[in-house]
Amino acid sequence: MSASSSTRRPGYVGRFAPSPTGPLHAGSLVAALASWLDARAHGGKWLVRIEDVDTPRCVSGADELILRQLARCGLFPDEPPVWQSRRGTLYEAALKRLHTLGLVYPCACTRREVEEALVALGVLHGRFEERVYPGTCRAGLHGRPARATRLLTVCGGIEAVVSWNDRRSGPHRQNVAREVGDFVLHRADGLWAYQLAVVVDDGAQGITDVVRGADLADNTARQVHLQRLLVLPEPRYLHVPLVLGDDGHKLSKQNGARPLETREPLGALRAAGHALGLPELHASTVPDWLQAATLAWAQAWL
């Protein structure tokens, strides 16, 4: 299906980047569909990237299951999917580059030590407060063994303050140094951190437009900061509303999300379209529904 010439944006590349922690559910289909519709409405490409760097959270076979579920819903990537677990050399090269620029440092702190340091500084009061790394290891490890690698968010006394724009919610601004602190790029367990992998891959895959769930919006300033340091182009961002579970939190396995029922893909797509604010569409097949939804999406977002 192609969009009209007025909505084409040459070079548009979008992506859906599921973590294979389980099958797609109603909430994750919303993100998949939104990114697919935006790519189609722009006459662009749509890629799928399996984000399986956090191996302890991955479920064996979930990647293939997700790809089958997407296919049942008519969502086929324009290139073969990629797996982050096979792209370590790219992440290694990016980390090396940041190292050469003097922007990363080894950190010896355990989670508990970070908490204790924050309590001692009088800045951590509650269990659920953000743990802004206090910079303990910036001045060296003092003989302690290195665990993780962190990115400096203050350089030459200048704090990283990032402004970025969301196509739905408008301008955002975050002082990454104060609100997040030096964040981890390579974890103490030897795994690559999501922030580094996502930025390196969006850059390497030429992603021009990130369309994903609103729960990921607060990672964006960190990702834009990294893009700037690595001299990567900044994609446009659109964070779409989340489907909430009965407890009012993002729908997930923990609050009862059931695997997507793809024997009835049209019903699943209709529900996802409804969550995205699309009008009721008259279509009796998956391809017809997707075509009508692309036009409705173009009217709403282009």
Ligand code: GLU
């Ligand atoms: N892998 C992430 C997730 O499934 C999405 C990352 C992204 O879209 O930037 O929540």
